[in-house]
Amino acid sequence: MLLDFEQPIAALEGKLQEMKKLAEESQVDVSEAVKALEDKIKTLKKETYANLTRWQRVQLSRHPDRPYTLDYIQGMAEKFIELHGDRNVSDDKAMVGGFGELDGRTVMFIGQQKGRNTKQRQLRNFGMANPEGYRKALRLMRMAEKFGKPIVTLIDTPGAFPGLEAEERGQGEAIARNLKEMFSLTVPVICIVIGEGASGGALGIAIGDRVLMLENSWYSVISPENCSTILWRTWAYKEQAAEALKLTATDMLKHKLVDGIIKEPLGGAHTDPEKMIKTLKKKILETIDELEAIDPEERISQRIDKFSNMGVVNELAGGIENNYTII
Amino acid sequence: MSWFKRVEKGIITPTEGKKETPEGLWYKCPSCKTVTNTAEHRKNMYTCPSCNHHDRIDSAEYFEILFDDNKFEELDPNLTSADPLEFVDTQAYPSRIALTQRKTHLKDAVRSAHGKMNGVDLVVSCMDFKFIGGSMGSVVGEKIARAIDYARTHKIPFLMISKSGGARMMEAGFSLMQMAKTSAKLALLANAKIPYISLLTDPTTGGVTASYAMLGDFNISEPGALIGFAGPRVIKETIGKDLPKGFQSAEFVLEHGFLDFIVDRKQLKQQLTDLLTMLQPEGTAEMAAIETVAKSTKKVK
Numbered sequence A: 001m002l003l004d005f006e007q008p009i010a011a012l013e014g015k016l017q018e019m020k021k022l023a024e025e026s027q028v029d030v031s032e033a034v035k036a037l038e039d040k041i042k043t044l045k046k047e048t049y050a051n052l053t054r055w056q057r058v059q060l061s062r063h064p065d066r067p068y069t070l071d072y073i074q075g076m077a078e079k080f081i082e083l084h085g086d087r088n089v090s091d092d093k094a095m096v097g098g099f100g101e102l103d104g105r106t107v108m109f110i111g112q113q114k115g116r117n118t119k120q121r122q123l124r125n126f127g128m129a130n131p132e133g134y135r136k137a138l139r140l141m142r143m144a145e146k147f148g149k150p151i152v153t154l155i156d157t158p159g160a161f162p163g164l165e166a167e168e169r170g171q172g173e174a175i176a177r178n179l180k181e182m183f184s185l186t187v188p189v190i191c192i193v194i195g196e197g198a199s200g201g202a203l204g205i206a207i208g209d210r211v212l213m214l215e216n217s218w219y220s221v222i223s224p225e226n227c228s229t230i231l232w233r234t235w236a237y238k239e240q241a242a243e244a245l246k247l248t249a250t251d252m253l254k255h256k257l258v259d260g261i262i263k264e265p266l267g268g269a270h271t272d273p274e275k276m277i278k279t280l281k282k283k284i285l286e287t288i289d290e291l292e293a294i295d296p297e298e299r300i301s302q303r304i305d306k307f308s309n310m311g312v313v314n315e316l317a318g319g320i321e322n323n324y325t326i327i
Numbered sequence B: 001m002s003w004f005k006r007v008e009k010g011i012i013t014p015t016e017g018k019k020e021t022p023e024g025l026w027y028k029c030p031s032c033k034t035v036t037n038t039a040e041h042r043k044n045m046y047t048c049p050s051c052n053h054h055d056r057i058d059s060a061e062y063f064e065i066l067f068d069d070n071k072f073e074e075l076d077p078n079l080t081s082a083d084p085l086e087f088v089d090t091q092a093y094p095s096r097i098a099l100t101q102r103k104t105h106l107k108d109a110v111r112s113a114h115g116k117m118n119g120v121d122l123v124v125s126c127m128d129f130k131f132i133g134g135s136m137g138s139v140v141g142e143k144i145a146r147a148i149d150y151a152r153t154h155k156i157p158f159l160m161i162s163k164s165g166g167a168r169m170m171e172a173g174f175s176l177m178q179m180a181k182t183s184a185k186l187a188l189l190a191n192a193k194i195p196y197i198s199l200l201t202d203p204t205t206g207g208v209t210a211s212y213a214m215l216g217d218f219n220i221s222e223p224g225a226l227i228g229f230a231g232p233r234v235i236k237e238t239i240g241k242d243l244p245k246g247f248q249s250a251e252f253v254l255e256h257g258f259l260d261f262i263v264d265r266k267q268l269k270q271q272l273t274d275l276l277t278m279l280q281p282e283g284t285a286e287m288a289a290i291e292t293v294a295k296s297t298k299k300v301k
Helices: A004-026 A031-050 A054-061 A071-076 A119-124 A133-146 A166-167 A169-181 A199-203 A224-232 A235-245 A249-254 A273-292 A295-309 B037-045 B059-066 B095-103 B140-156 B169-191 B232-240 B252-253 B265-279 B282-301
Strands: A081-082 A095-102 A104-112 A149-158 A188-197 A212-214 A216-218 A260-262 A311-316 A321-326 B026-028 B035-037 B072-074 B078-082 B110-117 B120-127 B158-164 B194-202 B218-221
Touching: A004 A031, A054 A188, A054 A216, A071 A104, A071 A149, A071 A169, A071 A273, A095 A133, A095 A273, A104 A273, A133 A149, A133 A169, A149 A199, A166 B232, A169 A199, A169 B169, A188 A199, A188 A273, A199 B169, A212 A249, A212 A273, A216 A249, A216 B169, A235 B169, A249 A260, A260 A273, A260 B095, A295 B169, A295 B265, A311 B140, B026 B037, B035 B037, B059 B110, B059 B120, B059 B158, B059 B265, B072 B140, B078 B095, B078 B140, B095 B169, B110 B140, B110 B265, B120 B140, B120 B265, B140 B158, B140 B169, B140 B252, B169 B194, B194 B265, B194 B282, B218 B252
Parallel strands: A104 A149, A149 A188, A188 A212, A188 A216, A212 A260, B120 B158, B158 B194, B194 B218
Antiparallel strands: A081 A095, A095 A104, A311 A321, A311 B078, B026 B035, B072 B110, B110 B120
């Protein structure tokens, strides 16, 4: 599948293939023309991806060929043992987790999982977890803590599932509990938004010592479509909504709501998954090293302080002075 | 008989044009339509004397109901919204805030206060639904966080009265992180073993339900309050079916195990006092009980 802004690039790439094929058949030297075209493609790509609108990034974050949580885990880890169930109601297929080995070090992986075809998408409930998913995630986090293993969560969800049974089983309570409990985990916690980071459904596994975002992922309080529906009463304003929400990795880092951005291959993670997986693995290992050097109690208090400082308010001192503070 | 027929289809009077009964005289219960004298309704703590419908009330009313002689010290009253994202939808966020402030005489969607309830110290943060749907942005998050810190440093029980449509979209990422911030503060409050009571009132939904509202040592509610994570309309659209009667009501949430009890507003103050007195270290409970009894006998006289 091609997105609008991918089409001109694809067209040129098609031309290049054609030219190469023609050259092979006719034994004519076209190397100069090929090089010129290759340069043109490179420039176009650079230009396109440097100037993506926020909505285009949202589209990239949802690209059907984009690597999902299990692709990353299986690509990164030498060994992975998936663990199931919340020990209460059921096993939520939209939330996966288990112990994996990264360069011989054990890590607890947790993340939302999307499906690639209709059948899988249904099985994974489009990456929208039920309360069981959040409780399973918490169970696995506590287990990681028990055995002293760092936690890596991979976030990719259009939101927590807004269903009838989800309400009956306390979707709100399940997410709320995770937020509170994750502040007391004694092991390092790294959270990475790999695709979509929508609202409480994302935050429910995203309280970390380091919260990172892939270059073309988004993270906000609501999806652009739903924001448009609420504020403009129609889906049609999703592009404006995406702009207004400032939901890209760059925006979120600028506002100090996340700790860093992980670069994707030019054109997005789906154009070179292998490279993307390698980059991510390197970043995770580095970050674990960095965090393990900190005393656990200090780590927890830094985690609490970081989130406590998020927000911008005006405080009227003495009722006269308008004192603009970034708290 | 053409004059009995509608010339134009549907109701064409705009909502603003509808004539309401002038305020200040009578109150008509939206549930059973019983008409009550406003003063009577107020004395009844804004509940219907006929069907016990609990009307939505604001922080001013809750403070008056809970604090002895309506005496309290307001905490952090001067925090107002900034516009970090320069958010513009159908209007710019700062002008929306200014307009709402003028209309409601409130600074934002939550107020915090410290006072005494039947002689027992209490810190309360109470949301105001009429301020942009009680939505949670940086100010709400920060004020609640500071109230929790205040309760923790002064070792005073904390009561959160939630009433909100959820996170405030106009502060996007910042709003979302208020869920994390308040939860972090509550984790510290729990470590300090300070009681936290969360009163979920009509309506409590979205990011507020998915953070501080559901994290009480005691989660309590008022009769008939709407409590949920996703709004009923969203769920209906998702499942494509009508929702069962009473779905997401306080009674429903109690039945599914997420509330400790539902309390009638007229008993709220006494019930909270009893609960907090029971939690006090041995010795202090008796003292407070004596105080309460002394007070109530005074009233009888």
